[in-house]
Amino acid sequence: MVAPTASSSSSPGTPPPIGPEVLRVHAPADGALLGEVPIVSAAGVTAAVTRARAAASSWGALTYAEREVELVRWRRALADAADELAELIHRENGKPRLDALVEVMMALSHLDHAAKRAAKALAPEKVGTGILANFRATVSYHPLGVIGVIGPWNYPIFTPMGSIAYALAAGNAVVFKPSELTPLVGVKFVELAQKAFSVPDVLQIVTGAGPTGAALCKAGVDKLAFTGSTATGKKVMAACADTLTPVLMELGGKDPMIVAEDADVDAAAEAAVFGALTNTGQACISIERIYVAAPIYDRFVDKVVAEVAKVKVGGDDGHVGAMTSKAQVGIVKDHLEDAVRRGAKVLAGGPDAIVGNFIQPTVLVDVTDDMKVMADETFGPVIPIVKVASTEEALRRANATSFGLGSSVFGKRGKELADRVKAGMTAVNSVMAFSAITSLPFGGVGDSGFGRIHGDQGIREFARTKATAEQTFALPINMMSFRQPANAYERMRGMIKQLYGAGPVAKVKDALGRLL
Numbered sequence: 001m002v003a004p005t006a007s008s009s010s011s012p013g014t015p016p017p018i019g020p021e022v023l024r025v026h027a028p029a030d031g032a033l034l035g036e037v038p039i040v041s042a043a044g045v046t047a048a049v050t051r052a053r054a055a056a057s058s059w060g061a062l063t064y065a066e067r068e069v070e071l072v073r074w075r076r077a078l079a080d081a082a083d084e085l086a087e088l089i090h091r092e093n094g095k096p097r098l099d100a101l102v103e104v105m106m107a108l109s110h111l112d113h114a115a116k117r118a119a120k121a122l123a124p125e126k127v128g129t130g131i132l133a134n135f136r137a138t139v140s141y142h143p144l145g146v147i148g149v150i151g152p153w154n155y156p157i158f159t160p161m162g163s164i165a166y167a168l169a170a171g172n173a174v175v176f177k178p179s180e181l182t183p184l185v186g187v188k189f190v191e192l193a194q195k196a197f198s199v200p201d202v203l204q205i206v207t208g209a210g211p212t213g214a215a216l217c218k219a220g221v222d223k224l225a226f227t228g229s230t231a232t233g234k235k236v237m238a239a240c241a242d243t244l245t246p247v248l249m250e251l252g253g254k255d256p257m258i259v260a261e262d263a264d265v266d267a268a269a270e271a272a273v274f275g276a277l278t279n280t281g282q283a284c285i286s287i288e289r290i291y292v293a294a295p296i297y298d299r300f301v302d303k304v305v306a307e308v309a310k311v312k313v314g315g316d317d318g319h320v321g322a323m324t325s326k327a328q329v330g331i332v333k334d335h336l337e338d339a340v341r342r343g344a345k346v347l348a349g350g351p352d353a354i355v356g357n358f359i360q361p362t363v364l365v366d367v368t369d370d371m372k373v374m375a376d377e378t379f380g381p382v383i384p385i386v387k388v389a390s391t392e393e394a395l396r397r398a399n400a401t402s403f404g405l406g407s408s409v410f411g412k413r414g415k416e417l418a419d420r421v422k423a424g425m426t427a428v429n430s431v432m433a434f435s436a437i438t439s440l441p442f443g444g445v446g447d448s449g450f451g452r453i454h455g456d457q458g459i460r461e462f463a464r465t466k467a468t469a470e471q472t473f474a475l476p477i478n479m480m481s482f483r484q485p486a487n488a489y490e491r492m493r494g495m496i497k498q499l500y501g502a503g504p505v506a507k508v509k510d511a512l513g514r515l516l
Contacts, residue, residue, distance in 0.1 A: 260411025
């Protein structure tokens, strides 16, 4: 999809900010050349981080209100350019124009939330002091400095915005490396930021492929936020380990959907088709496994097949677009062929329904847990459906995975079941809603990563937590001194019994503790 070509180097006498090559970006739908971007060298990445370090000092010194003004100015510029951004996403990623515009809107909602919420999320907190009654204790939050962000190709604006907006709102500078498959939209939205911000270099972009990302890992950033596959995430962690650079990992998923016997079958089937096929199934929170209670299984399958038949593939107004990566097409084809070879039944689509980068939505039944399509991340428009005897079986099989990102549950006891799903996020009687609710943290467990973007946790993820203990008056026994009265041991023993033993003071303290 992207091929290097020759390009001129930078002026002599200075380290080259880019390499001698560029990336050519092609549309996955028809192969048309969309443009080219420079491959930034390791020296260029280091230079960008150095510039960001200087910018972070000025940006971090702004008040929250001042940063909000700057971020809102960027938000307005992005909103004015929404059509252009959506068109770039549509052409680079392959998703339909409406989906691309929805992505822009979701990115803007998170930018708006981060800008306006940071002051409250990072406000200093007074906390209790326990036995040190003569102290005042506070928790405060401060910018980390420079944040590196490595973004994916499946949501080239929305996903990186979940790190970039929250990092900027917390007072950090950001160096962003977009996917080599979708760099043009990244260049555009960073260009708009640079025009909107009064502080130069507070948001920079470094384009290129794997070596550029590897250079960012080693360039001395104060934290690196990565979104991508679990396999690549492990490489990023290893690269960051050399410099003890902390990382935030938003990795792959194998998201289950549980449909209980008391679920609304029509609503569940409609949601399943959307959750599995939106963005051509190329979402870390795509529905990739569906467990359906036996009493409603047949009705559910029939409804899903009927809904899939209405899905339009291709075209500007289609529901499902082209796969972004040719390599990913190969993975999906391999999963489908493996499933059919092992006995799965194809009710729609299938391994033979692939033309170029377009894959017809596929419905599979009679699937088993040992098939690739049930065990590994497929990342394509595939809907495997499993009949289960009970919700207990559904929960057991849903949780039998190393992944744990998103999930969904349909049924009257949805919330109760959701609490038992091993995942960072669960939608009840819906799919993917947690990603659009700006106040909810987004992230997974296990092989799906760690750390959180979005919400207050997402803002604090990019802040340094500082604990401060301030003595306000002196006590007869100063535990921070070697100068103690002769009876200090006896007095301390008495305090222990009064505060933590079975005496009346401890009982009152315990009762108050349960009320507060």
